[in-house]
Amino acid sequence: MDILGSFSLLLAFLAAVYAMGAGIAGIVTRKTLLTKSARNAGMAVFVLVTLAVACLEYYFFTDNFSMAYVAAHSNRALPFYYKFAALWAGQEGSLLLWTWLLSTYAFFAIFINRNKHPELMPYVGVVLASVQTFFLTLNNFVASPFAVLAGADPSGVMRVSALSDGHGLNPLLQYPEMVIHPPMLYLGYTGFTVPFAFALGALLGRYPGEKWIHITRRWTMIAWCFQSIGILLGAHWAYAVLGWGGYWAWDPVENASLLPWITGTAFLHSVMMQEKRGMMKVWNIWLVFTTFMLCILGTLLTRSGIVSSVHAFAQSSIGNWFVGFLALVFIVCCASYWKNRDYLRSDNQLDSLVSRESSFLFNNLILLAACFAVLWGTLFPVLSEWVVGNKISVGPPFFNKVNIPIALFLLLLTGVGPLLAWRKTSFDALKRNFAWPLSGGVLAGVIALVFGFRDIYSLICLILGVFVTLTIFSEFFRGARVIAGRDGSNLISAVGELTMRNTRRYGGYVVHFGMVLIFIGIAGVPFNKDVQKEMSIGQTLNIGPYSILCQNFDRVQNGNYDSERATLEVFRNGKSEMMLYPERRFFLASQVTETMVAVQSSPLRDLYIVYAGRSPETGQPVIHAYLNPLVKWIWFGGIVVVLGTGLALLSNRRAALVFRPVTEQAWGDRLPARVSPVGAIAQRGDAND
Amino acid sequence: MKVRSKFLVGSGIIVITLISLAYLGFTQSKTYYHTITELSTLQGTSLRQRMRVSGNVKIGTIAHVPGSVDFVLTEQGKDLRVSYVGRDPLPDTFKDGAQALVEGKMMPDNRFEAEQVQAKCASKYEAAPNQTSGSPQPGQTSNGVDARPAGS
Numbered sequence: 001m002d003i004l005g006s007f008s009l010l011l012a013f014l015a016a017v018y019a020m021g022a023g024i025a026g027i028v029t030r031k032t033l034l035t036k037s038a039r040n041a042g043m044a045v046f047v048l049v050t051l052a053v054a055c056l057e058y059y060f061f062t063d064n065f066s067m068a069y070v071a072a073h074s075n076r077a078l079p080f081y082y083k084f085a086a087l088w089a090g091q092e093g094s095l096l097l098w099t100w101l102l103s104t105y106a107f108f109a110i111f112i113n114r115n116k117h118p119e120l121m122p123y124v125g126v127v128l129a130s131v132q133t134f135f136l137t138l139n140n141f142v143a144s145p146f147a148v149l150a151g152a153d154p155s156g157v158m159r160v161s162a163l164s165d166g167h168g169l170n171p172l173l174q175y176p177e178m179v180i181h182p183p184m185l186y187l188g189y190t191g192f193t194v195p196f197a198f199a200l201g202a203l204l205g206r207y208p209g210e211k212w213i214h215i216t217r218r219w220t221m222i223a224w225c226f227q228s229i230g231i232l233l234g235a236h237w238a239y240a241v242l243g244w245g246g247y248w249a250w251d252p253v254e255n256a257s258l259l260p261w262i263t264g265t266a267f268l269h270s271v272m273m274q275e276k277r278g279m280m281k282v283w284n285i286w287l288v289f290t291t292f293m294l295c296i297l298g299t300l301l302t303r304s305g306i307v308s309s310v311h312a313f314a315q316s317s318i319g320n321w322f323v324g325f326l327a328l329v330f331i332v333c334c335a336s337y338w339k340n341r342d343y344l345r346s347d348n349q350l351d352s353l354v355s356r357e358s359s360f361l362f363n364n365l366i367l368l369a370a371c372f373a374v375l376w377g378t379l380f381p382v383l384s385e386w387v388v389g390n391k392i393s394v395g396p397p398f399f400n401k402v403n404i405p406i407a408l409f410l411l412l413l414t415g416v417g418p419l420l421a422w423r424k425t426s427f428d429a430l431k432r433n434f435a436w437p438l439s440g441g442v443l444a445g446v447i448a449l450v451f452g453f454r455d456i457y458s459l460i461c462l463i464l465g466v467f468v469t470l471t472i473f474s475e476f477f478r479g480a481r482v483i484a485g486r487d488g489s490n491l492i493s494a495v496g497e498l499t500m501r502n503t504r505r506y507g508g509y510v511v512h513f514g515m516v517l518i519f520i521g522i523a524g525v526p527f528n529k530d531v532q533k534e535m536s537i538g539q540t541l542n543i544g545p546y547s548i549l550c551q552n553f554d555r556v557q558n559g560n561y562d563s564e565r566a567t568l569e570v571f572r573n574g575k576s577e578m579m580l581y582p583e584r585r586f587f588l589a590s591q592v593t594e595t596m597v598a599v600q601s602s603p604l605r606d607l608y609i610v611y612a613g614r615s616p617e618t619g620q621p622v623i624h625a626y627l628n629p630l631v632k633w634i635w636f637g638g639i640v641v642v643l644g645t646g647l648a649l650l651s652n653r654r655a656a657l658v659f660r661p662v663t664e665q666a667w668g669d670r671l672p673a674r675v676s677p678v679g680a681i682a683q684r685g686d687a688n689d
Numbered sequence: 690m691k692v693r694s695k696f697l698v699g700s701g702i703i704v705i706t707l708i709s710l711a712y713l714g715f716t717q718s719k720t721y722y723h724t725i726t727e728l729s730t731l732q733g734t735s736l737r738q739r740m741r742v743s744g745n746v747k748i749g750t751i752a753h754v755p756g757s758v759d760f761v762l763t764e765q766g767k768d769l770r771v772s773y774v775g776r777d778p779l780p781d782t783f784k785d786g787a788q789a790l791v792e793g794k795m796m797p798d799n800r801f802e803a804e805q806v807q808a809k810c811a812s813k814y815e816a817a818p819n820q821t822s823g824s825p826q827p828g829q830t831s832n833g834v835d836a837r838p839a840g841s
Contacts, residue, residue, distance in 0.1 A: 349692075349693075350692050350693060350696060351692065352692055353692055353695045353696060353699070358692075358696060361696065362699070362700075362703075365700055365703065365704075366703065369703070369704065369707050373707070373711055376711075381722070390721060390722075391721065391722035392719050392720065392721050392722070393719070393720050393722065393741070394714070394715055394718050394719055394720075395718035395719075395720060396718065397714045397717045397718040398711065398714035398715050398717070398718050398719075399714070400714065401710045401711065401713055401714030401717075402707055402710050402711045402714060405706070405707070405710065406707065409703075532776060532777070584781075586781075593781040593782070612777065612778045613778035613779070613780075613781060614778065615778060622778050624777075
């Protein structure tokens with residue numbers, strides 16, 4: 001049993017190598033049988049890696065402490081769900097998780113298309129197998145999770161040894177979100193491999209038309225959705241566990257996860273330009289390439305400690321492998337682009353500055369600028385050391401200065417873009433579509449200003465947020481009213497009907513709405529307050545409308561940790577509202593101290609209280625209280641984004657009856673062809689999809 | 690004007706705005722990393738920059754004085770006197786012998802005034818690089834999210 005895991009992992013590596021080699025041979029010799037066998041090998045990788053993962057989980061659940069990885073990240077007393085999550089608590093296991101999720105994607109991408117696109121799939125299979133080969137090389141030969149503990153016995157013979165108990169899981173990771181956050185983020189990272197494989201495959205095989213775009217859009221949305229979930233869960237974990245009152249600090253590791261998300265977002269938008277107008281083909285191919293490379297870069301930054309974030313002193317030699325792989329991918333991308341660049345000629349030109357096309361162009365330009373700024377800031381210590389020999393890091397002010405205006409401009413485009421027509425929008429149409437929402441936004445701004453809302457960025461964010469929300473609702477309302485009028489149904493069911501008829505468009509609106517909620521939540525930041533005070537029993541601390549009375553300090557001890565705990569009573573307007581118990585736990589097994597934040601969360605504000613430790617001078621307990629407005633909107637917005645993406649992934653109702661044949665060729669000049677099957681909406685040709 | 694050039698002008702304005710904002714943010718927040726050995730060789734303006742210095746807390750040097758916590762950071766035999774003047778309580782991991790990273794400025798009396806102190810204690814997580822156990826480093830969890838030491 002002990003060697004089954006490493007054996008299947010080795011077999012997986014061989015299968016991936018075979019899938020790559022036989023795939024290339026199949027393409028060159030045009031032998032169908034060879035291609036088929038490569039395809040089957042590609043699917044077998046998934047089965048074998050799954051087996052390896054199952055083995056490692058089995059070792060965790062059976063407390064097999066002769067396995068080095070299990071001994072380092074688990075102990076007997078660990079609850080079963082954390083034993084499960086301990087799989088990705090360290091380098092080796094995280095990389096195995098990467099490989100496994102990648103092989104899962106690859107399996108489904110190959111399986112779903114097994115009888116389709118015979119000219120494209122062999123290339124896709126080869127690209128997928130190549131990426132898998134790289135990761136399986138790491139899994140097998142560089143960072144194997146199946147190393148066993150061994151020691152020499154008295155006669156000098158090496159024997160497998162086992163610890164009586166493991167070292168346990170890092171307490172910071174003992175939090176429910178840690179069970180789901182890493183797989184979600186990795187599902188995002190790995191998921192972008194599929195669009196990459198299709199894009200590179202289509203380019204290499206000179207696959208005609210824009211079909212690869214249609215296939216990959218869905219995969220990109222899935223990966224994007226997981227990436228969004230992963231980022232937000234990470235932010236929430238940082239907020240709830242780390243106890244510094246914030247959720248985002250522009251740390252290299254955070255930035256690494258944001259980069260592919262940004263380019264993925266850009267791709268999801270610019271892809272429409274190619275579908276509808278046959279434009280931006282080069283751009284799109286490179287966006288997909290870049291997104292994939294940023295995923296690898298993200299893994300590199302997280303795994304190697306190349307950019308030593310203040311918190312991560314980690315160093316590991318594995319970075320070199322990623323740098324090598326990244327360089328190889330870049331060279332392959334450049335070479336295949338150069339060789340096939342004529343295949344990517346654009347069909348159309350930009351017609352007007354006030355058009356859907358140009359709003360997409362600006363959207364992409366801005367997103368890329370954001371991506372570049374974040375990348376630049378993240379890598380700056382490395383770059384500056386190369387260039388001037390001095391390691392210089394940049395802090396949050398840099399990232400905020402650049403990204404806040406970008407984000408607000410994007411928010412504006414979110415409202416404007418979908419209502420502009422393709423090619424050219426008339427002034428009348430502009431007035432018709434925007435008069436209402438814009439006045440609503442301005443009105444909200446004026447009201448806020450009267451109530452003493454003084455932060456300029458937050459004010460703009462509010463105005464734009466209201467504006468975008470109104471445009472979204474008016475879109476739903478207009479479409480639904482037409483349907484309701486025709487079918488005699490009520491408006492609510494008409495909204496449902498409308499959405500289901502064009503899930504992509506209305507799902508997209510829901511995603512936009514979710515983003516607005518997230519923006520509003522972030523706009524609360526300038527109004528954050530915090531107070532830190534040494535407190536003894538009977539003292540109070542005032543923050544915002546609350547006054548916090550310190551009732552008691554006590555110690556809680558159990559086998560797992562010793563804890564210092566404060567008992568605080570929160571008053572508002574003289575009335576007792578609740579009790580909060582912030583703690584500071586000292587975990588005995590790992591000798592690590594951890595803060596247990598006490599949060600009282602409401603849609604309007606979070607009261608976030610940290611037991612910060614004892615004052616260095618007086619030895620008195622220090623309580624740090626934060627009042628963070630609107631944070632809950634971020635998490636709620638995240639849920640809306642996910643629901644919207646799910647909606648956009650559904651198939652259109654009745655689509656098969658009416659416009660399947662049209663979508664197949666809906667590119668280039670045949671723009672008006674792809675309108676919804678609903679006649680009423682088709683009349684509004686200025687805003688289809 | 691042709692559409693293309695209009696678009697280019699628009700993009701140009703955006704790009705220039707962003708670059709100037711980036712430059713502003715950069716000058717506000719740039720921080721230099723220096724080793725203690727390098728500090729003694731710095732001269733002139735580079736001494737007044739905001740910087741980060743790392744080293745080990747010299748055993749027995751932590752002193753709580755009114756208004757600050759003083760200690761000595763040591764690295765490769767070189768010492769640096771540090772005064773921590775920040776508001777936040779020091780992290781629990783800040784102890785004799787701990788690896789610490791301080792951020793702040795050099796004072797004229799060759800004292801380093803730190804506004805932030807981050808520390809890593811000598812725990813089991815401080816595994817040497819490339820050890821087979823592959824324990825996560827403190828402050829960096831193995832899953833893509835950075836963990837900041839408590840109190841930072």
